[in-house]
Amino acid sequence: MNRINDRRNVSMMMDLYELTMANGYFLEERNDTKVAFDVFYRRNPDQGGFSVFAGLEQVLQYLEDMHFEAEDIAYLRSLNLFDGRFLDWLSDFHFHGNVYAFPEGSIIYPNEPIITVVADLVEAQLIETELLTQINHQSLIATKARRIVKAANGRAVSDFGARRAHNNDAAIYGARAAVIGGVNSTATVSAGQYFDIPVGGTMAHSWVMYFGDELTAFRKFAKIYPDNCILLVDTYDVLDSGIPNAITVFREMREQNIKSKSFGIRIDSGDLAYLSKEIRKMLNEAGFPDAKIVISNSLDENTMTSILAQGGQVDAFGVGERLITSRSEPVFGAVYKLCAVEEDGIMQPRIKVSESVDKITNPGLKEVYRIYNEEGRAFADMIAKKDEVVDLSKPYRFVDPLKPWKIRRFENCTAKKMQKLVMENGKRTEPEVPAKEIAAYVKHQLSNEIWEEEQRFENPHIHFLDMTPKYYEMKMEMLSKDDNN
Known part of the structure; x- marks a missing residue:
């Protein structure tokens, strides 16, 4: 399968502050300190009940290929910002970290770590922008596509958006994300070539x-x-x-x-x-x-719903600008936050505290479990400490962080770990999954696992993000210490 990045090196796709901090860490001899960063987002687009995780494949390709060429080093040297020893180190750079992630195509919810990067400090810092660019863009378009496909109510949907996309990459990766979200085909020929997805026009x-x-x-x-x-x-x-x-x-x-x-x-x-x-x-x-x-x-889920409600006789929809730009909500908002730092061989949790409660992070290495009832429906996710044993074979007490005083238990439930190791020592652990298979996984979850009440457009049911008592107590302890500083 052709890969877009086979023809170019995108390793310099980063914000300058990543390099200035990396240079500083290097000079402080902290570059090989092990750290962990989480990728998560805070709010579903369009006031929806869920989002669709997309872009992981491009992140893994980027991390495997990441290197700095001679002209990159020459350019950085011309900025007169970086120590020569740091630039010499960059000239031989490769990513050697571990990456844990939800499977691409997972139905995801706010404030849970969909990706966790565990790597040396400088390595982890340098990858932030490109990682977020891919996840933010493709997750946004896949989520929008899912809404549009739901509005089509079984009718075919094709992506017509390339000429309204913000540039070539937005059109090509947007088409991939749209297929993951459920559209049947794209008019973008290069996307069909790169990702083996149906083309039409x-x-x-x-x-x-x-x-x-x-x-x-x-x-x-x-x-x-x-x-x-x-x-x-x-x-x-x-x-x-x-x-x-x-x-x-x-x-x-x-x-x-x-x-x-x-x-x-x-x-x-x-x-x-x-x-x-x-x-x-x-x-x-x-x-x-x-x-x-x-x-x-100029179709989207709202105009399509209206047309069909009026008795419109439609067999297929071609959806362009409002899909490929996610015009109604053009920002996904995933962030990349430090959650742990190695001290004396132990990964110690870190927390970001803010006057805005929704910006307080979930600290430490952690696991995310999806909780299923006896019918196989997922009704909550739960955060646990990384080394915790979660046993749902008997009633299991959990904490609702919005109502921590209530005693709550999962009964007759099963749990599935959502994160898995997808990259070890800078090498991916599994082969690429075709976009059509990822799309089938999305469809399976929405048909068999995710409540219909979470999928409605108006006032969707909120999917709970709970915590184990041990994890909640650790977070509260850290907040209490910060409050006393």
């Missing part, structure tokens, strides 16, 4: 305009592409010209005994709900009830 208005008259344009297209004959009918007049001409072409194909695998029309403007209903009547009356109606034009 037919014609633009320029095809019709070039040939002078609509019927001629449709006939020529049908002759070249009889098995994928989707005709764009809104160049001039949908109901008085586009549909009658399309019906003429479909009749001619039938008379010539041309059996198309896929045929129909697309509309890209106007009142899509009204037009689709009128078009369906016209196609049915002409004897083409199996002709598909595809709609596009």
